[in-house]
Amino acid sequence: MTVVTRFPPSPTGFMHIGTARTGLFNWLYARRHGGKMLFRIEDTDRARHSEEAVTAIVNGLNWLGIDWDGDIVSQFAMADRHAEIALELLKSGKAYYCYCSPEELEQMREDAKKEGRITFYDRRWRDNPPSAPPEGVKPVIRIKAPMSGERVVYDKVQGEVRVASEQLDDFIILRADGTPTYMLAVVVDDHDMGVTHVIRGDDHLNNTFRQNIIYEAMGWDIPTYAHLPLILGPDGVKLSKRHGATSVEEYRDMGYLPEAMRNYLLRLGWSHGDDEIIETDQALQWFDLEGIGQSASRFDFDKLNYVNAHYMKLADNSRLVDLVSDIYQLRNINITPLHRERLLVRMDELKSRSKTLVQLADDAEFLVKSIPYDFDEKALAQLNEDGKFIVRVIRDNLSGLDDFTAEELETLCKSTADYHRDGKLGKVMMPLRAALTGSASSPSLVHAMEALGKEDVLLRLDFALSHNT
Numbered sequence: 302m303t304v305v306t307r308f309p310p311s312p313t314g315f316m317h318i319g320t321a322r323t324g325l326f327n328w329l330y331a332r333r334h335g336g337k338m339l340f341r342i343e344d345t346d347r348a349r350h351s352e353e354a355v356t357a358i359v360n361g362l363n364w365l366g367i368d369w370d371g372d373i374v375s376q377f378a379m380a381d382r383h384a385e386i387a388l389e390l391l392k393s394g395k396a397y398y399c400y401c402s403p404e405e406l407e408q409m410r411e412d413a414k415k416e417g418r419i420t421f422y423d424r425r426w427r428d429n430p431p432s433a434p435p436e437g438v439k440p441v442i443r444i445k446a447p448m449s450g451e452r453v454v455y456d457k458v459q460g461e462v463r464v465a466s467e468q469l470d471d472f473i474i475l476r477a478d479g480t481p482t483y484m485l486a487v488v489v490d491d492h493d494m495g496v497t498h499v500i501r502g503d504d505h506l507n508n509t510f511r512q513n514i515i516y517e518a519m520g521w522d523i524p525t526y527a528h529l530p531l532i533l534g535p536d537g538v539k540l541s542k543r544h545g546a547t548s549v550e551e552y553r554d555m556g557y558l559p560e561a562m563r564n565y566l567l568r569l570g571w572s573h574g575d576d577e578i579i580e581t582d583q584a585l586q587w588f589d590l591e592g593i594g595q596s597a598s599r600f601d602f603d604k605l606n607y608v609n610a611h612y613m614k615l616a617d618n619s620r621l622v623d624l625v626s627d628i629y630q631l632r633n634i635n636i637t638p639l640h641r642e643r644l645l646v647r648m649d650e651l652k653s654r655s656k657t658l659v660q661l662a663d664d665a666e667f668l669v670k671s672i673p674y675d676f677d678e679k680a681l682a683q684l685n686e687d688g689k690f691i692v693r694v695i696r697d698n699l700s701g702l703d704d705f706t707a708e709e710l711e712t713l714c715k716s717t718a719d720y721h722r723d724g725k726l727g728k729v730m731m732p733l734r735a736a737l738t739g740s741a742s743s744p745s746l747v748h749a750m751e752a753l754g755k756e757d758v759l760l761r762l763d764f765a766l767s768h769n770t
């Protein structure tokens with residue numbers, strides 16, 4: 302049997318991190334088994350539908366490096382097929398027309414509430430209709446749900462989950478206006494698309510009991526199910542905006558690498574021993590449904606940072622230059638070939654210091670900024686009279702350097718410290734750093750000076766010395 306999974310998001314305008322995890326698991330499972338992952342947009346809610354919302358999901362998948370097979374299927378476009386199945390069920394006696402008015406349904410709801418029943422519809426149109434169909438009322442179509450016994454879902458994650466049939470209504474499959482309900486549309490689409498494995502959030506487990514009634518009524522094979530536990534915030538409450546970023550785009554903008562995000566999302570609910578770092582190639586060999594945990598996972602920002610820092614170190618330097626250049630573009634900093642060269646030369650050090658691309662961009666920004674630049678408060682404090690004195694000494698001695706290398710610069714700084722500051726190197730480096738970078742922290746300063754080059758260093762020192770601090 303060829304494994305066919307599916308990724309059926311509802312387009313909400315962004316890609317939730319839980320949706321991304323579901324997509325990743327479906328993708329890994331399909332790819333691991335040489336199968337297919339199909340992509341269906343559940344776009345039946347026309348009021349909320351927009352093409353941009355679909356694009357957001359496509360962009361999210363593309364960024365994460367998750368691909369799919371075939372064209373994107375629109376659920377809305379399949380509406381006629383859904384209606385056709387509803388009518389087929391009607392014909393075979395597995396479903397029926399219900400003509401209840403909203404008032405009647407309201408009354409049933411109230412009665413059920415009083416009696417403490419979960420289901421409310423009294424099935425009055427099911428077997429012995431109370432009257433001839435009322436004139437001018439368009440009926441809905443309801444499925445005949447089993448009225449006794451137990452329903453069981455066999456789930457690869459949750460095990461056998463049971464519910465008493467009494468708890469399941471004869472739910473609507475086709476509305477009075479001829480549009481399908483979600484319950485019907487999902488089953489028909491999954492069947493028609495040949496889906497063998499449904500891997501989705503456990504908020505859909507209750508729907509599964511209902512969906513299986515449709516499968517059985519049609520005599521279709523029920524897929525293998527795996528319902529993934531929720532993602533919680535660090536405090537154990539369902540992950541929401543309150544905890545920070547919840548969409549994939551936000552994580553991209555916060556400077557996480559897609560391969561790190563894949564690794565992190567994989568571990569958010571799936572495990573392989575104690576392994577934390579699992580590269581995608583490895584995941585493609587290991588991923589199975591047995592490794593999915595039964596309890597909800599907590600989002601852990603420290604772990605995400607740790608995983609991202611790991612992948613930053615592995616990442617190709619010129620790719621990182623491209624990625625930080627994109628960030629600078631957003632900051633309206635124009636990146637020239639010279640800037641790229643500087644970033645590239647220093648990338649080994651820069652990437653080992655940063656947990657995210659944004660941190661890397663902050664850390665390296667002085668390499669790409671131009672005069673005039675701002676001095677932060679700590680830098681200004683360094684550029685007092687004493688500090689400026691040291692900057693001037695260094696500036697005056699720079700011209701005498703034969704080679705503008707980190708070693709030569711280090712020797713110069715050390716001798717300046719010996720001569721003017723009792724050998725305290727920090728008292729030289731701090732004002733020098735403030736002058737060159739406008740801030741009080743930077744990667745290795747002498748190496749950065751070498752990357753900046755003599756001309757730029759001199760211009761910057763002159764600028765800092767002339768700056769009214």
Ligand code: GLU
Binds near residue numbers: 310487500501
């Ligand atoms: N469209 C549903 C959602 O975004 C998924 C339905 C399913 O997986 O069956 O939650």
